Amino acid sequence: MLRSLLSMLGYLSLCLGLISLLGACQSNQSNQSNIGTQHAIKEGGNQGVSSPSSVLASNAGQSSPAKVNTQQRPNILFIMSDDHAYQAISAYGSNLIQTPNIDRIAKQGIRFTNASVTNSICAPSRATILTGKHTHINGKIDNRMPFDSTQITFPQLLQRNGYQTAMFGKLHFGNNPKGVDDFMILPGQGDYINPDFITKQGTVRKQGYVTDIITDETLNWLKHNRDESKPFMLAYLHKAPHRSWWPRADKFAEFYGKQYPIPDTLFDDYATRGAAAKSAEMTLRKHLLPVKDTKVSPDRYDPRYEPYVNPWDNIKVFERQYTNRATPAQKAQYEKVLSQIAKDYNENWPNMTEREKTIWKYQRYMQDYLATISSVDDNIGRVLDYLDEAGLADNTIVVYTSDQGFYLGEHGWYDKRFAYQESMKTPLVIRWPQKIKPGQVSDELVQNLDYAQTFLDAAGLKQPEDMQGQSFLPLLTGQTHKWQREGVYYHYYEFPGAHAVKRHYAIMTKRYKLIHFYHDVDEWELYDLQRDPKEVNNVYHDASYRDQLAKLKQQLRDLRIQYKDSPELDQQMIERTKNWKNSKNKAKH
Numbered sequence: 001m002l003r004s005l006l007s008m009l010g011y012l013s014l015c016l017g018l019i020s021l022l023g024a025c026q027s028n029q030s031n032q033s034n035i036g037t038q039h040a041i042k043e044g045g046n047q048g049v050s051s052p053s054s055v056l057a058s059n060a061g062q063s064s065p066a067k068v069n070t071q072q073r074p075n076i077l078f079i080m081s082d083d084h085a086y087q088a089i090s091a092y093g094s095n096l097i098q099t100p101n102i103d104r105i106a107k108q109g110i111r112f113t114n115a116s117v118t119n120s121i122c123a124p125s126r127a128t129i130l131t132g133k134h135t136h137i138n139g140k141i142d143n144r145m146p147f148d149s150t151q152i153t154f155p156q157l158l159q160r161n162g163y164q165t166a167m168f169g170k171l172h173f174g175n176n177p178k179g180v181d182d183f184m185i186l187p188g189q190g191d192y193i194n195p196d197f198i199t200k201q202g203t204v205r206k207q208g209y210v211t212d213i214i215t216d217e218t219l220n221w222l223k224h225n226r227d228e229s230k231p232f233m234l235a236y237l238h239k240a241p242h243r244s245w246w247p248r249a250d251k252f253a254e255f256y257g258k259q260y261p262i263p264d265t266l267f268d269d270y271a272t273r274g275a276a277a278k279s280a281e282m283t284l285r286k287h288l289l290p291v292k293d294t295k296v297s298p299d300r301y302d303p304r305y306e307p308y309v310n311p312w313d314n315i316k317v318f319e320r321q322y323t324n325r326a327t328p329a330q331k332a333q334y335e336k337v338l339s340q341i342a343k344d345y346n347e348n349w350p351n352m353t354e355r356e357k358t359i360w361k362y363q364r365y366m367q368d369y370l371a372t373i374s375s376v377d378d379n380i381g382r383v384l385d386y387l388d389e390a391g392l393a394d395n396t397i398v399v400y401t402s403d404q405g406f407y408l409g410e411h412g413w414y415d416k417r418f419a420y421q422e423s424m425k426t427p428l429v430i431r432w433p434q435k436i437k438p439g440q441v442s443d444e445l446v447q448n449l450d451y452a453q454t455f456l457d458a459a460g461l462k463q464p465e466d467m468q469g470q471s472f473l474p475l476l477t478g479q480t481h482k483w484q485r486e487g488v489y490y491h492y493y494e495f496p497g498a499h500a501v502k503r504h505y506a507i508m509t510k511r512y513k514l515i516h517f518y519h520d521v522d523e524w525e526l527y528d529l530q531r532d533p534k535e536v537n538n539v540y541h542d543a544s545y546r547d548q549l550a551k552l553k554q555q556l557r558d559l560r561i562q563y564k565d566s567p568e569l570d571q572q573m574i575e576r577t578k579n580w581k582n583s584k585n586k587a588k589h
Helices: 001-043 052-060 100-107 121-131 152-159 208-227 249-255 275-279 311-323 328-351 352-389 448-458 545-563 567-588
Strands: 075-081 110-112 164-170 183-186 194-197 201-205 232-237 396-402 429-431 440-442 488-492 504-510 511-516 524-528
Touching: 001 545, 075 352, 075 448, 100 352, 100 396, 100 429, 121 152, 152 164, 152 232, 152 448, 164 208, 208 232, 208 352, 249 328, 275 524, 328 352, 328 524, 352 396, 396 448, 488 545, 504 545, 511 545, 524 545
Parallel strands: 075 232, 075 396, 110 440, 164 183, 164 232
Antiparallel strands: 110 429, 183 194, 194 201, 396 429, 488 504, 504 511, 511 524
16 A cells, blocks of 8 residues: 555656646747747848848747837938939038038038939939839839839838838829838929828828928927837938929028029030030020029010920929919019019020020029028928937937939039939938947948948848848948948939930949940940049040059949849840830820
8 A cells, every 4th residue: 555655656746747847848948939039020030031021021920029129229310302412511511502400410420422322313212222222123213114012121121120110201103102100202203382292091282381391290200109119210301402493482582692603514515525415405504494493484484585495394384383382372472582583584684695694594593402402401400409309319310311413503414314423422421329420421432222221230130132232330330341342333224314314324433433325325434533523534545544444344344243234134124115105105095
């Protein structure tokens, strides 16, 4: 009996031991699973992720991103204007305007002097920023061709990994931005006066000036809709200073009559360049329109003065943007300056020389262009002030940039598109008090191609392998030895098209730029940016540059391979554009 009892007790002890051991194993397995899940959230998925689609798939089964320690992940405020030339920012040495609030970001952080874009035109630049891919990869090669909607954007990746996301202002393509929790975006180019906006509830019209409205909505979101338990990514996107440059009424009056220094190349004769520069339709004298651009109101305009101007583009756009949109009270605020412009034009234009006409248009262009920038800078100051007041500044990355550069009379032009400096280069200033030392200046070759990966890197997320840029976070945090890039690649496609700028691709290094124009021409240009920063002397046929030219051509070939571009793809894009145009024409008929 005693032996039987002892045997039973031994059996029970063994069972209890097994149960205890099993419980410990399950507890340890659960702890390991939780640790792995939290680590995956912090790092943007498991460590084997190699594409955006796999990032999204891996995150689908993870626990809530709210478990992430958001205190160590920065907020991101991405501020972008449209066509803001670096020549019109005082931090870049501008003699045209003071921009104290944009300068404030530069002084408190870092200013890049060699930032550039991959394709200097609005929608393609934005597509590259969102996807981290060249436009021949994301589909948006020009303003007309459709974006590949299967592409994954950096806001999507941030959103899936615990960021609250929002977008206010100008996106320029699509009506339902991907990866944003809240949005209010302009349809297409949008309007300056009483603009319409696309929202989740439909299209609404807001009375007022577009730059003020976009800022009001941005601040309203920060103050009332921000989830304080999450880091945020907020895209604050201005329409200004895009053509046709309608300033707010008070700025219209303030800047009218101001006189600005004339650029050295305003009367460029393109002597050493080929057909591309000579045939471009973006000169101030002939292509800046008297009604649409210089604001000679239609009821006071005499078409005999410039009979070559397209009346629809000249007058109808003015009527759509101003006559049919502004209220009577708003028109009363603009009327005094509009009447002065018309009086000046009608009394003086017929007696001006060609040189004087070019200068007159240049001054009117600068007055309105710079007036719109003044409003942008004022409103950026409002947002920066709020970040300071709310205690958000220290761990918020604030970026100010433009979707590309712009000509302010250089080479006699307005607009962008070319791979020349004023167009290809873009302003870029960034502050992040917690990480970036103030007052830095970098001449490294960064691009809009790099923004997506830089944001993901700063957020501690894995960068998808099919993104084509390079995180420049090391440049922000003083680890410059981790950054290497000798040249950047550029490719412009919108030809035939607006402004008649021929298709071309290029490589830019810190010292040189090599450009190949193709399609209906086969022309090369080479510039020594150190000796010729204004790019007026094409040295492609100069024998003294023979060795350097050979090196640049090889670097250009290597970049085309690296970014999956090729002569065959050039031709495919030409055919794709033709087919798209043909399908549009058939649809019309």
